[in-house]
Amino acid sequence: MMNPQEPGLIFEHSREGRSAAAQMPRRPDGPIRIPEALRRRSAPGLPSASELDVVRHYTRLSQRNFSIDTQFYPLGSCTMKYNPRACNSLAMLPGFLNRHPLAPAGYSQGFLQTMHELQEMLREVTGMSGVSLTPMAGAQGEFAGVAMIRAYHDARGDRQRSEIIVPDAAHGTNPATAIMCGYQVREIPTDASGDVDLDALRAAVGPQTAGIMLTNPSTLGVFERRIREIAGIVHEAGGLLYYDGANLNAILGKVRPGDMGFDVIHMNLHKTFSTPHGGGGPGAGAVGVSQRLLPFLPVPVVVRTDDGPYRLATEADRPQTIGRLSAFAGNAGVLLRAYVYMRMLGREGMTRVAEFSTLNANYVMAELRRAGFDLAFPERRATHEFIVTLKRQSRETGLTAMDVAKRLLDHGYHAPTTYFPLLVPECLLIEPTETESRQTLDGFVTAMVAVLEESGRDIETIKGAPHRLPNRRFNEVAAAKRLDVVYRPEAAETAAGL
Amino acid sequence: MSATPQDLKYSKSHEWVRLEPDGSVTVGITDHAQALLGDLVFVETPESGSPVEAGQACATVESVKAASDVYAPVSGEVIAVNEDLADSPERVNESPFAEGWLFRVQPSDSGEIDGLMDADAYAAMVASES
Numbered sequence: 001m002m003n004p005q006e007p008g009l010i011f012e013h014s015r016e017g018r019s020a021a022a023q024m025p026r027r028p029d030g031p032i033r034i035p036e037a038l039r040r041r042s043a044p045g046l047p048s049a050s051e052l053d054v055v056r057h058y059t060r061l062s063q064r065n066f067s068i069d070t071q072f073y074p075l076g077s078c079t080m081k082y083n084p085r086a087c088n089s090l091a092m093l094p095g096f097l098n099r100h101p102l103a104p105a106g107y108s109q110g111f112l113q114t115m116h117e118l119q120e121m122l123r124e125v126t127g128m129s130g131v132s133l134t135p136m137a138g139a140q141g142e143f144a145g146v147a148m149i150r151a152y153h154d155a156r157g158d159r160q161r162s163e164i165i166v167p168d169a170a171h172g173t174n175p176a177t178a179i180m181c182g183y184q185v186r187e188i189p190t191d192a193s194g195d196v197d198l199d200a201l202r203a204a205v206g207p208q209t210a211g212i213m214l215t216n217p218s219t220l221g222v223f224e225r226r227i228r229e230i231a232g233i234v235h236e237a238g239g240l241l242y243y244d245g246a247n248l249n250a251i252l253g254k255v256r257p258g259d260m261g262f263d264v265i266h267m268n269l270h271k272t273f274s275t276p277h278g279g280g281g282p283g284a285g286a287v288g289v290s291q292r293l294l295p296f297l298p299v300p301v302v303v304r305t306d307d308g309p310y311r312l313a314t315e316a317d318r319p320q321t322i323g324r325l326s327a328f329a330g331n332a333g334v335l336l337r338a339y340v341y342m343r344m345l346g347r348e349g350m351t352r353v354a355e356f357s358t359l360n361a362n363y364v365m366a367e368l369r370r371a372g373f374d375l376a377f378p379e380r381r382a383t384h385e386f387i388v389t390l391k392r393q394s395r396e397t398g399l400t401a402m403d404v405a406k407r408l409l410d411h412g413y414h415a416p417t418t419y420f421p422l423l424v425p426e427c428l429l430i431e432p433t434e435t436e437s438r439q440t441l442d443g444f445v446t447a448m449v450a451v452l453e454e455s456g457r458d459i460e461t462i463k464g465a466p467h468r469l470p471n472r473r474f475n476e477v478a479a480a481k482r483l484d485v486v487y488r489p490e491a492a493e494t495a496a497g498l
Numbered sequence: 499m500s501a502t503p504q505d506l507k508y509s510k511s512h513e514w515v516r517l518e519p520d521g522s523v524t525v526g527i528t529d530h531a532q533a534l535l536g537d538l539v540f541v542e543t544p545e546s547g548s549p550v551e552a553g554q555a556c557a558t559v560e561s562v563k564a565a566s567d568v569y570a571p572v573s574g575e576v577i578a579v580n581e582d583l584a585d586s587p588e589r590v591n592e593s594p595f596a597e598g599w600l601f602r603v604q605p606s607d608s609g610e611i612d613g614l615m616d617a618d619a620y621a622a623m624v625a626s627e628s
Binding site for chain 2: 477
């Protein structure tokens with residue numbers, strides 16, 4: 001007999017003949033036109049359950065969620081920043097929802113105007129010369145950025161440039177993108193205070209340098225302090241600067257990548273500009289470029305001549321474009337949400353995002369340090385995020401980053417990022433984001449301190465955490481190696497002793 | 499404290515090297531390295547017959563925490579790989595210096611082996627990092 005508290009699997013609610021008739025899709029009238037050879041031979045293994053059983057099942061499951069709507073999520077903007085409800089409701093206005101992507105520009109002036117204004121706002125906030133909204137995700141934005149670097153060198157006949165320099169503190173996607181675009185990756189180290197090692201950079205650049213991919217603030221939770229020198233060294237060697245703008249909340253309205261000397265930037269709108277993400281999308285990885293890369297921007301982009309109508313510029317207008325990255329013009333629904341978010345904030349609001357995201361991170365950092373946690377870069381200020389290292393505790397009491405992550409769940413807090421960046425042992429990467437109140441931050445600090453204190457007297461309890469959640473600590477090795485997500489009725493019957 | 503067998507040579511990137519009687523070398527990752535990585539869930543070895551270059555990444559070890567490159571300590575040709583690791587990556591955790599070996603290389607320049615650290619130097623390096 002199933003435990004009524006345990007949601008189990010939807011298959012376990014299945015009984016022959018049950019269905020939710022009112023929810024059934026209607027079978028098309030007339031004969032089925034799928035050729036005989038392509039039809040399946042047996043019925044699909046779908047559960048048969050009543051509407052009420054289905055509603056209860058999924059509602060119970062949802063009650064077990066740790067979500068941004070119920071709990072503090074120090075994973076931050078990379079994963080789960082709060083998305084204001086208005087972004088959603090305004091992007092769902094019927095005029096947007098019902099517009100067909102192939103509708104002529106004459107019928108889409110409102111939509112095209114919002115996209116044009118979004119391009120302009122992103123151009124302004126990054127200090128670049130032009131923006132294209134078509135990349136459908138951060139990875140595609142990165143690809144577009146490096147493809148433009150390649151197109152630029154190729155257009156000049158400068159074909160000896162075969163290397164992209166990537167600091168070891170970069171996002172893991174950066175070297176992957178360089179390889180995808182046919183470059184070799186040259187990694188350069190970070191110095192002890194978290195900045196790019198300038199001597200290593202000077203030694204690495206040369207006539208083979210196509211560009212450098214840089215994340216600023218870096219994944220170490222610090223601002224790159226010598227960015228102008230870096231730009232000078234790379235530009236002097238004939239390379240271009242790529243800015244990984246995955247998370248811009250620490251710099252919005254404060255400094256602009258264009259002013260730092262960057263030639264190309266991608267922006268994860270689903271991170272900084274608060275559109276929903278996680279679970280693989282849909283995302284939006286808009287790209288911005290400096291003057292010399294303008295001809296290579298991916299199409300389509302929204303253009304307007306004087307006071308004329310808005311229209312999509314295509315290959316015909318931009319013969320040197322790197323081409324298209326999506327069937328239409330990016331994820332329209334996601335772009336609309338970013339547009340609403342930016343319009344609600346306005347120029348001053350964006351500056352406040354940078355101020356509060358960095359203030360919140362620095363506040364939590366200072367409180368945790370005071371409570372006895374070690375910082376990875378104690379002499380540096382935090383950006384929108386910072387790193388705690390449990391290297392000392394793991395040696396002294398056995399308390400690891402994973403233990404803290406699991407025990408925090410018992411206190412009602414989602415875990416921060418663990419074991420990233422790889423450069424810092426036993427680390428927690430903590431990003432509160434700009435939307436959290438001081439009370440929430442204090443509550444999180446209290447929980448962190450409670451775990452630290454507990455580790456001194458009862459490490460065993462922590463090692464078994466979580467204790468207060470429906471599921472206990474998972475065997476991660478088994479989950480990674482023997483993950484089995486296919487339901488087989490025979491296996492379930494065997495397990496139940498039937 | 500992690501083990502550091504005296505009869506092996508070591509690289510700065512935490513690979514160990516054993517010189518075999520036939521002049522080839524066996525390569526694995528050290529006890530210290532496997533302890534830092536945690537439980538391995540996946541090991542990708544180079545293909546037998548492929549060339550490797552000293553200091554270049556040629557294998558990958560993935561744990562529940564992270565995926566890390568393994569660098570070839572010497573240049574040469576891969577002459578054997580530990581096929582067991584495909585199904586049992588935990589061998590590297592259980593027995594890093596024996597059953598958990600990764601691959602075997604026929605070195606093109608045996609002088610490169612002399613450039614590696616001995617056990618004491620490696621143990622001192624690990625101690626200075628922690």
